[in-house]
Amino acid sequence: PPHPVRDEELEVLAQLSDLVSGAAEFDITFSDEYIEGSVRGFSRKLMQRLKRGEFPVQDHIDLHGLTRREAETRLRDFLLQAYRLGLRCVLVIHGRGRNSENNIPVLKERLPLWLNRGPIKKIVLAFSTAKPYDGGTGAIYILMKKWSGP
Numbered sequence: 001p002p003h004p005v006r007d008e009e010l011e012v013l014a015q016l017s018d019l020v021s022g023a024a025e026f027d028i029t030f031s032d033e034y035i036e037g038s039v040r041g042f043s044r045k046l047m048q049r050l051k052r053g054e055f056p057v058q059d060h061i062d063l064h065g066l067t068r069r070e071a072e073t074r075l076r077d078f079l080l081q082a083y084r085l086g087l088r089c090v091l092v093i094h095g096r097g098r099n100s101e102n103n104i105p106v107l108k109e110r111l112p113l114w115l116n117r118g119p120i121k122k123i124v125l126a127f128s129t130a131k132p133y134d135g136g137t138g139a140i141y142i143l144m145k146k147w148s149g150p
Contacts, residue, residue, distance in 0.1 A: 035108065035127070036051065036126070038126035042126050046143070047126055047128070050127075050141055050143050051128045052131070055141065055143060057091045058082070059082055060092070063075065063092065063093060072110065075114055076114070076119070078090070080119060082144065084147065086146070091134055091141055093139045094107040094108045094111060094138060111127070115142070122145075123145050124142055124143075124144055124145075125143045129141075
C-alpha cells in the first residue's frame with residue numbers, strides 16, 4: 001500500500017512548485033555540479049564576484065554527517081548569527097554526497113529550499129558553488145544583506 005506523504009515532503013514539493021512557477025523570490029540555477037541563486041534584481045557584477053570567490057569568507061560551517069533536519073537547523077542558526085555579527089560572506093560546506101545512499105548529495109539539493117524560507121530568506125542576497133580551494137562542488141558561498149539592527 002502507498003505510504004502517506006510526510007508534511008516535510010509536501011512542503012518541499014510546494015516550494016519546488018513555487019520555484020518552477022516563478023512564485024519563489026530567488027532566481028536559481030542548479031545542476032549536478034553547480035548551484036547558484038540570487039534575489040530578483042541582484043547585480044550581475046556582484047554575482048560574478050561571488051562566483052569567482054572574490055568576497056572574503058568571514059566564517060564557515062560544515063554540515064557533513066548531519067541529517068536533513070539537523071543540517072537545516074544548524075544552517076539557519078549559523079546564518080542568523082553571522083548576520084547579527086555583521087558578516088557578509090560565509091561558506092557552507094554541504095559535501096558531495098559520497099557517503100549518502102546512491103552518492104546523492106542530499107544536503108546540496110535542499111539548500112535552495114532552506115535559503116528561500118523562514119527568516120533566512122530575508123537576509124540572503126545570493127549563493128554560489130565555491131571555488132575548488134574553498135570546497136568546490138561540496139560547498140557554497142552565501143552573500144548576506146548588511147545588518148540593519150534589531
